[in-house]
């Protein structure tokens with residue numbers, strides 16, 4: 345299936361690396377204008393790559409934990425491209441620790457970045473999407489939000505939270521022709537998983553029926569499908585991209 349995002353504008357948070365970067369590149373290759381958000385000037389490289397290939401993109405330095413920065417991000421998108429059709433809530437962090445030793449600051453940082461930011465970004469795009477009577481919101485959850493994982497109580501809480509959040513929003517927004525869905529990746533080869541030792545990575549890969557980690561591009565394909573016109577009748581769903589790790 346060839347997806348066509350011509351004339352569409354997509355905001356991708358955490359677009360500097362990994363899954364967000366792959367999603368920004370895939371959307372741009374399909375003709376979409378991409379507003380790439382990451383902290384400081386981190387999204388400049390992906391934006392250069394898109395514009396050098398003839399696409400349209402704008403880097404906006406955004407800390408998604410900052411309400412004012414999130415509002416400014418959406419305002420820049422509207423001022424530059426005139427509309428917002430797609431929001432991809434992708435920015436995320438992990439601060440792993442067994443609960444007995446987990447610090448309140450690590451709980452708060454993960455909750456704010458992974459869950460509260462999705463609330464703020466989604467709220468900020470609602471007005472333009474409702475006005476357009478069309479929109480797509482896709483949030484990146486995780487297999488950990490479905491299965492749980494020792495040492496990731498904070499992370500798992502946010503990833504499960506994104507699923508409940510998205511289902512509630514899907515019901516609120518269906519009458520406005522805005523769909524809200526979730527992609528739940530398994531183990532994907534990015535900076536986030538490269539921080540884990542090679543031994544642990546290969547132990548994990550042994551638990552994956554397809555026998556390997558996924559690529560950011562494989563997750564981006566699912567995100568872009570849900571963000572496309574082809575997914576017009578899909579809302580409130582969780583699409584797992586996990587090599588069969590959890591079924």
Ligand SMILES: NC(=O)c1ccc[n+]([C@@H]2O[C@H](COP(=O)([O-])OP(=O)(O)OC[C@H]3O[C@@H](n4cnc5c(N)ncnc54)[C@H](OP(=O)(O)O)[C@@H]3O)[C@@H](O)[C@H]2O)c1
Nearest residue numbers: 358360361362363383386407408435436486531532534536
């Ligand atoms: N990799 C996996 O196996 C896996 C599996 C399941 C789910 N996920 C989820 O997929 C998403 C992307 O993960 P990834 O593996 O691609 O991670 P990554 O390579 O570590 O990239 C994380 C992205 O999030 C951005 N980010 C973090 N904190 C931010 C903040 N406060 N404001 C703005 N941007 C921020 C980073 O931008 P900066 O340049 O500003 O740091 C970066 O672009 C995350 O939500 C993650 O939880 C990943």
